[in-house]
C-alpha cells in the first residue's frame with residue numbers, strides 16, 4: 001500500500017500525519033518545540049523536530065511512503081549560504097522589525113499589496129538588506145528561503161525552491177505566476193548591497209525532487225519518495241477541512257488567529273492586513289492576527305482552558321472588551337505594528353477573565369469576516385475551525401453568536417493532514 005506524509009510546522013511544534021491514497025490516517029506524530037529557545041537555535045530545533053517526527057512513523061509505513069509535503073508558518077524567513085546553512089537567525093512570521101522598512105515597501109510595491117506589512121517576507125528581506133549587507137561579503141550566493149522551503153531542502157537537497165503560497169508575502173505575482181519587475185528591480189539593482197537569490201516558485205504540491213540518498217538511508221524511505229512544494233500552515237488547515245465551495249471558511253485557532261474565506265474574487269487591502277492566496281481558480285481571502293491561543297497560554301494551561309471554559313455560559317456576552325495580544329502590534333484586522341495589547345480590567349475571577357478573552361477573540365474573528373465580505377469576498381456560509389482552539393465547544397458557541405453561520409467541525413482539521421493532501425496529489 002502506498003503512503004503519503006504531511007508535516008506541519010506551527011508556532012508551538014511540529015506535527016506529522018501519514019495516510020493512504022484514500023486519505024485514511026495510518027499514523028500521527030507530534031513534537032513540541034522546547035519551551036524556551038534563542039533565535040539562533042531555531043533552525044537546529046526545526047531540523048531535529050523534522051527528523052524526530054519522521055522517525056516516529058513505523059518502519060513498515062516509512063518503507064512504502066511515496067511523497068512528503070511540508071507546511072510552515074507564513075513569512076517565517078531565513079538566509080542561507082550555497083550549502084543551505086542558515087547564516088542568520090530566522091525571522092518569525094510575527095516579527096515586526098520590518099516596520100522600519102514600510103516607507104521603502106510603499107515606494108516599490110503596488111498599493112494594497114500583501115507585502116505592505118511589517119511582518120511580510122519582503123519587509124524582512126529589506127531589513128536584512130539595510131542592516132546586514134555585509135553578509136554578501138562573506139557569503140555568495142545567498143539564498144532567501146521560508147521555513148517550509150528550507151525544511152523541504154533538508155529532505156530533497158535542492159536549494160532555493162518555494163511555492164506560491166509561501167512567496168505571496170515576498171511579492172510573488174500569483175496571477176501571472178512570476179516575480180514582478182518592481183521586486184526583481186529592487187533585489188537585483190546595483191545599489192542593493194545584499195546580493196541574494198529569490199527562490200524558484202512552483203505550485204504547492206508540485207513534486208520537487210526525490211529525497212536524497214542520505215535521507216532515504218537514514219529513515220528507510222524509498223529512494224523514489226518525492227518531496228513536494230509545500231504551503232503555509234493556515235492554508236494546510238484549510239486544505240484539511242475539505243472546504244471547496246466559495247463562502248466556506250476556515251478559522252485557524254492556533255497560537256494565532258488566521259481566517260481563510262474561499263471566494264470567487266480576491267480581496268487585498270493593506271490597511272486591514274487583508275490579502276488573498278491563490279487556490280486553483282479561486283481565492284483564499286483572509287488575514288492573520290497575533291491574537292489567539294498564545295495569549296490564552298500565557299494565562300492558562302490547556303487543562304485550565306478546558307475546565308474553566310465549561311463554567312462559561314456561551315449565551316451570555318462578557319462585558320470585558322479586550323484586544324488580546326502578548327506584545328504591541330497586530331497584522332489583521334488592524335494592520336498596526338504599534339497597536340497596544342488591551343487586557344484590563346482583569347477580574348479576580350478566572351472564569352470571568354477567560355470569558356472576556358474568548359469573547360474578545362470571537363469579536364475580532366467576526367470583525368475580520370465582516371471586513372472581508374464588505375470588501376467584496378464571497379458571502380460567508382459556514383466556518384470550519386482548526387487548531388488547538390477547535391476543541392473548545394463553549395468558544396464555538398460564543399463565536400457562532402457573532403458569526404451567525406453554522407460552525408462545522410470537519411472530520412480533519414490538522415494542518416498536517418492538509419499537507420498530506422498535497423503529497424497525495426503525487427499518487
Ligand SMILES: Nc1ncnc2c1ncn2[C@@H]1O[C@H](COP(=O)(O)OP(=O)(O)O)[C@@H](O)[C@H]1O
Pocket residue numbers: 009010011012013253254255256292293294295296297302305306309386387388389390391392395
Ligand atoms: N481548550 C482550549 N480552548 C481554547 N484554546 C485552546 C484549548 N486548548 C489549547 N488551546 C490553544 O491552542 C493553542 C495551540 O494550538 P496549535 O494549533 O497547536 O497552535 P500552533 O499550530 O499555532 O502551534 C495554544 O496556544 C492553546 O492556548
Ligand SMILES: O=C(CO)[C@H](O)[C@H](O)COP(=O)(O)O
Pocket residue numbers: 010011072073074075093165232233234235254256257258286287288289
Ligand atoms: O500567523 C501564522 C502563524 O501560524 C500564520 O502562519 C500566518 O501568518 C498565516 O499566513 P498565511 O495566510 O499566509 O497562511
